[in-house]
Amino acid sequence: MKNIQKAFNKAKEENRSALITYICAGDPDMNTTKKLVLELVKNGADIIELGVPFSDPIADGPTIQRAAQRALKNNTNLNSILELVKELKKIISVPIILMGYYNPFLKAGLKEFSKKAVANGVDGIIIPDLPPEEAEDWIAAAHSAELDTIFLLAPTSNEDRILKVAKICRGFVYYVSILGVTGARNELPEGISGKISNIKKHTQLPVGVGFGISSPQQVKQIVSTGADGIIVGSAIISIIEKNLEQPDLVNNVGKFIAELRTGLSR
Amino acid sequence: MTNNNIPLPDEMGRFGIYGGLFAPETLMPAVKELAFEYEKAKNDPSFHKELDFYFREYVGRPTLLYFAKELTQFLGGAKIYLKREDLAHTGSHKINNTIGQALLTKRMKKTRVIAETGAGQHGVATATASALFKLKCEVYMGEEDTRRQSLNVFRMQLLGSKVIPVSSGSRTLKDAINEAMRDWIANVKDTNYIFGTVAGPHPFPMMVRDFQSIIGQETRRQILEKEGRLPDYLIACVGGGSNSMGLFYPFFEDKNVKFIGVEAGGLGVDTDKHSATIGKGTIGVLHGAKTYLLQTLEGQITETHSISAGLDYPGVGPEHCYYKDSGRAQYLSATDEECLEAFQKLSELEGIIPALESSHAVVQAIKLAPTLPKDTIIIVNLSGRGDKDVQQVAEILNKR
Numbered sequence: 001m002k003n004i005q006k007a008f009n010k011a012k013e014e015n016r017s018a019l020i021t022y023i024c025a026g027d028p029d030m031n032t033t034k035k036l037v038l039e040l041v042k043n044g045a046d047i048i049e050l051g052v053p054f055s056d057p058i059a060d061g062p063t064i065q066r067a068a069q070r071a072l073k074n075n076t077n078l079n080s081i082l083e084l085v086k087e088l089k090k091i092i093s094v095p096i097i098l099m100g101y102y103n104p105f106l107k108a109g110l111k112e113f114s115k116k117a118v119a120n121g122v123d124g125i126i127i128p129d130l131p132p133e134e135a136e137d138w139i140a141a142a143h144s145a146e147l148d149t150i151f152l153l154a155p156t157s158n159e160d161r162i163l164k165v166a167k168i169c170r171g172f173v174y175y176v177s178i179l180g181v182t183g184a185r186n187e188l189p190e191g192i193s194g195k196i197s198n199i200k201k202h203t204q205l206p207v208g209v210g211f212g213i214s215s216p217q218q219v220k221q222i223v224s225t226g227a228d229g230i231i232v233g234s235a236i237i238s239i240i241e242k243n244l245e246q247p248d249l250v251n252n253v254g255k256f257i258a259e260l261r262t263g264l265s266r
Numbered sequence: 267m268t269n270n271n272i273p274l275p276d277e278m279g280r281f282g283i284y285g286g287l288f289a290p291e292t293l294m295p296a297v298k299e300l301a302f303e304y305e306k307a308k309n310d311p312s313f314h315k316e317l318d319f320y321f322r323e324y325v326g327r328p329t330l331l332y333f334a335k336e337l338t339q340f341l342g343g344a345k346i347y348l349k350r351e352d353l354a355h356t357g358s359h360k361i362n363n364t365i366g367q368a369l370l371t372k373r374m375k376k377t378r379v380i381a382e383t384g385a386g387q388h389g390v391a392t393a394t395a396s397a398l399f400k401l402k403c404e405v406y407m408g409e410e411d412t413r414r415q416s417l418n419v420f421r422m423q424l425l426g427s428k429v430i431p432v433s434s435g436s437r438t439l440k441d442a443i444n445e446a447m448r449d450w451i452a453n454v455k456d457t458n459y460i461f462g463t464v465a466g467p468h469p470f471p472m473m474v475r476d477f478q479s480i481i482g483q484e485t486r487r488q489i490l491e492k493e494g495r496l497p498d499y500l501i502a503c504v505g506g507g508s509n510s511m512g513l514f515y516p517f518f519e520d521k522n523v524k525f526i527g528v529e530a531g532g533l534g535v536d537t538d539k540h541s542a543t544i545g546k547g548t549i550g551v552l553h554g555a556k557t558y559l560l561q562t563l564e565g566q567i568t569e570t571h572s573i574s575a576g577l578d579y580p581g582v583g584p585e586h587c588y589y590k591d592s593g594r595a596q597y598l599s600a601t602d603e604e605c606l607e608a609f610q611k612l613s614e615l616e617g618i619i620p621a622l623e624s625s626h627a628v629v630q631a632i633k634l635a636p637t638l639p640k641d642t643i644i645i646v647n648l649s650g651r652g653d654k655d656v657q658q659v660a661e662i663l664n665k666r
Contacts, residue, residue: 055567056440056552058447059290065434077564102288103550107565129551131294133278134286154292156454161294176292180452 022233026076052100061183089121124148219263279468284584358650385576386418388462463506464583467554478512530572621650
């Protein structure tokens, strides 16, 4: 069984949703990212999502944009991120997913990158600007390297698109909860549970819900919609941002994750 | 309106290996709906009738094809004609596309439009069409560009649009597009994105080309009337590439008509301060399409430079990439300095102040004409007028 699936199964056995945490690799620097990942895992993250910074992140709000800018200033790139994953996988076994825009992967060479990613311990990849229609080369490269390809569905996705994504998705389906870019929101929309059950009609894969989720209450609300995984990103990055150059940065992130974790049980 | 004998793009929006539809999932239904609605409109004679009406009665088409006698005599070689898109309403070719897309927005029953703008020409053209067709309009513009083009910011506001300065990234056109895309993702239900150039996800490269093709169609007819034959060269500036594609496309099958696209050479294409995407770029994916890009070896988009805000963009329309690879068009560049000289030269000789963008095309005509026999015909697309640039040029020249 593959790592991502295992993580979802474990959460299910414990009668809860899985917690998927996103931070941007290299924000504020690689060494801190390493400490942060270990802290996230220690406090209950089931799956780690590492952002691959890109100069033009069109699906991201200001918080993640700023994180990417900080990471790019440190010359963070795919190679240094893969090195970090290799280091981390010597210590932890939780699945690690990279989330990034298509161009850096394309530039690295899809086949070459896929092989190298798997060799370094990456379990899956999310590419928010690569829809199924354009993903043929990517799927061939990733699947032949046994790399999970996670695709996104949105409130605007119709039945036809759900089917398309279900066919090529591996690991889990990423459901975007809101119409909009990433970033914490005070309120999440209605109707998520209907959408999730609709997606589940077409796939056995777990469904992770992300975008906008920032508090234990919201985690609880999304758990009640039947989501198998809850993805939190911008809210964590906000804490990193508030604690830049503070000795408590890693600790404060850990505390926040422990709080989020309380909202996970069914 | 369109020249149907050219089967590009294919149904995936691809021009050879370029183009396509690389959009976040949230936008996919919207861009597909747009492609579907555009296809319907394209095949609906009443849409063309409406478009023709506004082109004639509102934009002031056909624009003139003017024989630049003074410039021709001064250079002493090929005959130079100017396609006077600077005479179109709002002062540039951008209005051709915004009228088309605003009409389409009405057909789709959407009430709000957004746009990106660099020099402000597309922003002004979108604001104008929005005023005319009673659409709510918000224009994203890089903070740096709002400073360079403050007159156009005020024009947009006067036309009832809101201008949103973008302070992320390099604060220019690329970042304005990022921000407009983010807005579209969040407001896709009631909002249409009026994209200003032949780049972006399908159907934009095709649709904007089709609306701008009126330039080439008129030019073809006008030069046949005046000279009884087709031109030897078509020259136009290329940022995203809409005015050049609009001129070139209707001549695609006329293999004896040579196309020259002129990119912004900035401080020189061997420095890191230019916007010569086709000349110096490599293949990648940005803003919804596979295209040439100015990027690092690691796939990060680099910051560009040009004296003209409208050419200051690290990508280019996919169809231009296809023209470049197939050899159908040649792409050269003009530096800021050459552009300034051409700006002044055309003003002095012909009494026509060209936009800094269009001045890049004039540079190439000035270089090429003296090398050619007198019976050769060059047509330069004068895509916009230079009033908006006068203050910036005055500042530069006063410093000397």
